[in-house]
Amino acid sequence: MLQSRIVMAMTWVWDLRLAHNYFRREKWQWAAREDWRFNDMRSQYGKYWWWISFFSVYLSQQVA
Structure with missing residues (x-):
């Protein structure tokens, strides 16, 4: 206790x-x-940046 x-x-x-x-x-x-990494992803990947951020940022943190 x-x-x-x-x-x-x-x-x-x-x-x-x-x-x-x-x-x-x-x-x-x-x-x-906003976090600077999201700005970088948005400029690098265009309209699909949110898919990249989902798998590289959010999902990877849940698995680890």
């Missing part, structure tokens, strides 16, 4: 750290800019 609470507390601390870094980078606004 104690180990579960410690892991949960550590997860919350990690989440707060990630959220703080995200908002600091975005100048304290939600989704102020």
